[in-house]
Amino acid sequence: MLVVKKFGGTSVANKERIMNVARRCAKDYQEGNDVVMVLSAMGKQTDVLIDMAKDINPTPSKRELDMLLTTGEQTSVALMAMAMATLHIPAISLNAFQVAMHTTSVYSNARLKRIDTDRIRHELDQRKIVIITGFQGVNKYDDYTTLGRGGSDTTAVALAAALHADSCEIYTDVDGVYTADPRIVKNARKMKEITYDEMLDLATLGAGVLHNRSVEMAKKYGVQLVVRSSMTEAEGTIVKEDTKVERMLVSGVAADKNVTRISLIGLKDVPGIAFKVFDVLAKANINVDMILQSIGRHNTKDITFTIAEDARDEAIKVLEDKKGSLAFEEMSENSNVAKISIVGAGMMSNPGVASKMFEALYNCDININMISTSEIRVTVLIDEKEVEKAVNAVHEMFGLED
Amino acid sequence: MLVVKKFGGTSVANKERIMNVARRCAKDYQEGNDVVMVLSAMGKQTDVLIDMAKDINPTPSKRELDMLLTTGEQTSVALMAMAMATLHIPAISLNAFQVAMHTTSVYSNARLKRIDTDRIRHELDQRKIVIITGFQGVNKYDDYTTLGRGGSDTTAVALAAALHADSCEIYTDVDGVYTADPRIVKNARKMKEITYDEMLDLATLGAGVLHNRSVEMAKKYGVQLVVRSSMTEAEGTIVKEDTKVERMLVSGVAADKNVTRISLIGLKDVPGIAFKVFDVLAKANINVDMILQSIGRHNTKDITFTIAEDARDEAIKVLEDKKGSLAFEEMSENSNVAKISIVGAGMMSNPGVASKMFEALYNCDININMISTSEIRVTVLIDEKEVEKAVNAVHEMFGLED
Numbered sequence: 079m080l081v082v083k084k085f086g087g088t089s090v091a092n093k094e095r096i097m098n099v100a101r102r103c104a105k106d107y108q109e110g111n112d113v114v115m116v117l118s119a120m121g122k123q124t125d126v127l128i129d130m131a132k133d134i135n136p137t138p139s140k141r142e143l144d145m146l147l148t149t150g151e152q153t154s155v156a157l158m159a160m161a162m163a164t165l166h167i168p169a170i171s172l173n174a175f176q177v178a179m180h181t182t183s184v185y186s187n188a189r190l191k192r193i194d195t196d197r198i199r200h201e202l203d204q205r206k207i208v209i210i211t212g213f214q215g216v217n218k219y220d221d222y223t224t225l226g227r228g229g230s231d232t233t234a235v236a237l238a239a240a241l242h243a244d245s246c247e248i249y250t251d252v253d254g255v256y257t258a259d260p261r262i263v264k265n266a267r268k269m270k271e272i273t274y275d276e277m278l279d280l281a282t283l284g285a286g287v288l289h290n291r292s293v294e295m296a297k298k299y300g301v302q303l304v305v306r307s308s309m310t311e312a313e314g315t316i317v318k319e320d321t322k323v324e325r326m327l328v329s330g331v332a333a334d335k336n337v338t339r340i341s342l343i344g345l346k347d348v349p350g351i352a353f354k355v356f357d358v359l360a361k362a363n364i365n366v367d368m369i370l371q372s373i374g375r376h377n378t379k380d381i382t383f384t385i386a387e388d389a390r391d392e393a394i395k396v397l398e399d400k401k402g403s404l405a406f407e408e409m410s411e412n413s414n415v416a417k418i419s420i421v422g423a424g425m426m427s428n429p430g431v432a433s434k435m436f437e438a439l440y441n442c443d444i445n446i447n448m449i450s451t452s453e454i455r456v457t458v459l460i461d462e463k464e465v466e467k468a469v470n471a472v473h474e475m476f477g478l479e480d
Numbered sequence: 481m482l483v484v485k486k487f488g489g490t491s492v493a494n495k496e497r498i499m500n501v502a503r504r505c506a507k508d509y510q511e512g513n514d515v516v517m518v519l520s521a522m523g524k525q526t527d528v529l530i531d532m533a534k535d536i537n538p539t540p541s542k543r544e545l546d547m548l549l550t551t552g553e554q555t556s557v558a559l560m561a562m563a564m565a566t567l568h569i570p571a572i573s574l575n576a577f578q579v580a581m582h583t584t585s586v587y588s589n590a591r592l593k594r595i596d597t598d599r600i601r602h603e604l605d606q607r608k609i610v611i612i613t614g615f616q617g618v619n620k621y622d623d624y625t626t627l628g629r630g631g632s633d634t635t636a637v638a639l640a641a642a643l644h645a646d647s648c649e650i651y652t653d654v655d656g657v658y659t660a661d662p663r664i665v666k667n668a669r670k671m672k673e674i675t676y677d678e679m680l681d682l683a684t685l686g687a688g689v690l691h692n693r694s695v696e697m698a699k700k701y702g703v704q705l706v707v708r709s710s711m712t713e714a715e716g717t718i719v720k721e722d723t724k725v726e727r728m729l730v731s732g733v734a735a736d737k738n739v740t741r742i743s744l745i746g747l748k749d750v751p752g753i754a755f756k757v758f759d760v761l762a763k764a765n766i767n768v769d770m771i772l773q774s775i776g777r778h779n780t781k782d783i784t785f786t787i788a789e790d791a792r793d794e795a796i797k798v799l800e801d802k803k804g805s806l807a808f809e810e811m812s813e814n815s816n817v818a819k820i821s822i823v824g825a826g827m828m829s830n831p832g833v834a835s836k837m838f839e840a841l842y843n844c845d846i847n848i849n850m851i852s853t854s855e856i857r858v859t860v861l862i863d864e865k866e867v868e869k870a871v872n873a874v875h876e877m878f879g880l881e882d
Contacts, residue, residue, distance in 0.1 A: 093536055127555075134495055135562040142565075145573050146558035149551035153529075156548035160537040163544075171547050175577040176622050197622070220578050220599070 084234035089308035091121035100161035119150025140185035151211035169207040181215030188223035228289020239299035253307035254315035257478035265479035328422035344407025438475035486636035491710035493523035502563035521552025542587035553613035571609040583617030590625035630691020641701035655709035656717035659880035667881035730824035746809025821859040840877035
């Protein structure tokens, strides 16, 4: 069996954890499996490097920031290969150049395009564990790129797809996917299985276990994902096309505080104005999430939308720069907001799920700011202060603790 | 003018020093020069990484150690490019993969074979400062290699040769080459110029300013070197084929404490035994320096030689392993020894220089352990405790303070 195993920064944060991960993978190897490992940078190393960069230049070029950040994973994989050697397991570390991990050109948020598997196959054929840097790639200019948030998950899934691996195990600091964040909801329950689509919505909505790009890719290439803990032997949650578990109406509640709401007030009520606004943001590589358009005073339009809080400064900058051509009267923003979402493949054929959620929130006096829905998801924007109360209320309303 | 400027770890140890180096190179750039920078890892970062490795695996594979160590220079060059941006100087960092810095396959002590200049030329043509990782290369397996001690100097000289640079400036924590180590000899004098051969002997003998491989390469390709300080604006020392300065009998005194003396006692007195001994060491990539062979008791031979103290453990190991086939009776070693050397191109045509050195040592009661000479150098092995006394005595004997 060929298994790709991805370990995040927490799992390789220090010597003890590196050895722990090494022993775990050695066991799999000794059972006769081919093992490919994907590692993130150790602990908070990426943040440390970003701080070093910003200390020298508050707005470092993304090309050079990627050049800096890629040292993080390279450090992890080299140390892991050394750890394997102490267990007498043949292993070799490879970075994005050595694998040939081709990405698009965009620095700091590149997409994987193609992975050469020759070198990896060659090393696996020699019965080595192959330890690969997550999060990083190389673009057509022969420059390092990084894959943005959750990039190492994407690397692991892409490798599993390219190698036709039997399974892609994502090791993290939680032991699976829960019906809600266990730190917020005491009786949240771990799910045995979940569909790609459900996981995708949970990921998109900040459940924080897997990044949406990695789940999208897993779905596209039919890679079976397993989310489990690197600290315990507990069985994790399997993410796949369809689950055998009886379909719940709602499978989980997700909360995301990394949200900023921006309103453009007094836009001209002419065709194409929404396109112009979101084109400006798209060109700056800013993902827009919820969108609300309403009629303002004096034949004008107001447009309100949410973005990740990380992108707040840049969004405001690019919109201010285009204030002339977009012709809005004023811009307001609020980062003290959060998204609460319910997700469930069973929702599709069950009307009334959304209103049940609104009822739960109404019962505890929480004001809903914006609403957005998809086939298997309902999301509301609320005040950040109300997140805990809201998640618990919704979790209870749908009986998810059972 | 195209200038290659190399900065060691001390010169880029922190933010202030990085900015200082950036400003210095920006000035050169603004005067219209093409500037290529070569950087080492920041401060003691290489040692920090080695310690991290050894904490996990006391004997890490050299392949993985090189993979780890190369992150050090990559960090420096990325930060330097960011520093240049704050000065509004276009700059780009490149690592060994991006330049295509081809080396031999030997990990941890590779030799540069060929440097592709296309990418560098392309960036220079766009009027960018090009900032290149020193010390590292890529071998035919597409693995990182490192160039061993003084590797960044070698990178700089090789780049200067490949780019036909007008000058290669080596910035260090001293402001030039002195007639003796100023920390040992108070009235040591800075030399304006020195020949490659003199510098080569000083480098080989541990004067510690430039590594011999870089000087050898500079001589071979006629690259004019300048050794100067990154902290002061003082003029440095120029290293070139021939100097205009009137030839001194002796130009400098060098001391090297990084020496271990090993003796193999009671070897069989048969042809080829010396070859066998040194072949074992050569195969382990250990450089042997001084060699003394003498007749032992009972028709046996004794062979005594010196190596760098760093190589002590490995040398003892490989010799013990071959004790059977080499058939020596016993091995002894002493690391409390040091080499003292006088160097001078003027020595060639002047007999009596060596005896003048021995006289200086005799006058202060220092015992000479081994002697080795070349055309422009005399080296003696003495007790490590006597180094200061010896260097001062010899420096004074040849009137080097004037």
